[in-house]
Amino acid sequence: xxxxxxxxxxxxxxxxxxxxxxxxxxxxxxxxxxxxxxxxxxxxxxxxxxxxxxxxxxxxxxxxxxxxxxxxxxxxxxxxxxxxxxxxxxxxxxxxxxxxxxxxxxxxxxxxxx
Amino acid sequence: xxxxxxxxxxxxxxxxxxxxxxxxxxxxxxxxxxxxxxxxxxxxxxxxxxxxxxxxxxxxxxxxxxxxxxxxxxxxxxxxxxxxxxxxxxxxxxxxxxxxxxxxxxxxxxxxxxxxx
Numbered sequence: 668x669x670x671x672x673x674x675x676x677x678x679x680x681x682x683x684x685x686x687x688x689x690x691x692x693x694x695x696x697x698x699x700x701x702x703x704x705x706x707x708x709x710x711x712x713x714x715x716x717x718x719x720x721x722x723x724x725x726x727x728x729x730x731x732x733x734x735x736x737x738x739x740x741x742x743x744x745x746x747x748x749x750x751x752x753x754x755x756x757x758x759x760x761x762x763x764x765x766x767x768x769x770x771x772x773x774x775x776x777x778x779x780x781x
Numbered sequence: 782x783x784x785x786x787x788x789x790x791x792x793x794x795x796x797x798x799x800x801x802x803x804x805x806x807x808x809x810x811x812x813x814x815x816x817x818x819x820x821x822x823x824x825x826x827x828x829x830x831x832x833x834x835x836x837x838x839x840x841x842x843x844x845x846x847x848x849x850x851x852x853x854x855x856x857x858x859x860x861x862x863x864x865x866x867x868x869x870x871x872x873x874x875x876x877x878x879x880x881x882x883x884x885x886x887x888x889x890x891x892x893x894x895x896x897x898x
């Protein structure tokens with residue numbers, strides 16, 4: 668079973684601050700996805716990173732896939748209250764029983780205070 | 782734009798009772814999934830149906846059964862509910878079957894909150 672460890676589990680910051688969420692594993696993934704989930708709703712896909720070292724930007728959000736494709740990070744610049752939510756990473760397995768399957772991290776709850 | 786629709790939204794069950802969670806998608810997707818979400822544990826796959834007429838176990842299938850009624854509908858049944866099944870349940874769907882290697886995008890419903898007392 669492939670495990671994805673997210674850190675921190677909880678993050679409480681003030682509007683305007685920067686933050687980084689990490690997603691780490693000892694396993695290599697074919698690709699890595701990031702989701703955002705708001706209270707009372709299901710997760711929504713933000714981005715998929717596929718190539719080792721890849722960096723993708725989505726407005727104030729920057730996603731990076733590690734060179735070895737075992738880890739990823741999400742960096743938010745100048746956080747806003749609207750960024751509040753649960754952020755989930757999910758890896759697509761590339762071998763064995765996890766081949767082609769999606770494994771989720773435990774999530775990071777972000778609260779941005781006005 | 783309904784997407785994935787789950788019912789009921791909230792349910793309280795007594796230990797030993799049975800119930801069925803219903804899910805329907807209107808995106809003409811081939812694959813459907815049931816996940817459970819517990820604090821600190823992310824989303825765990827219970828069962829999935831890669832295509833109409835097939836179902837397979839996921840990571841945590843014990844205590845659950847599923848039925849792929851047709852291409853649109855995928856139900857999850859708890860035959861004898863236990864307090865350990867208290868959770869938020871999400872139905873999801875993808876266009877193509879089973880594997881996420883091809884860059885499948887998964888669409889989730891809004892969740893069903895189940896409490897077993």
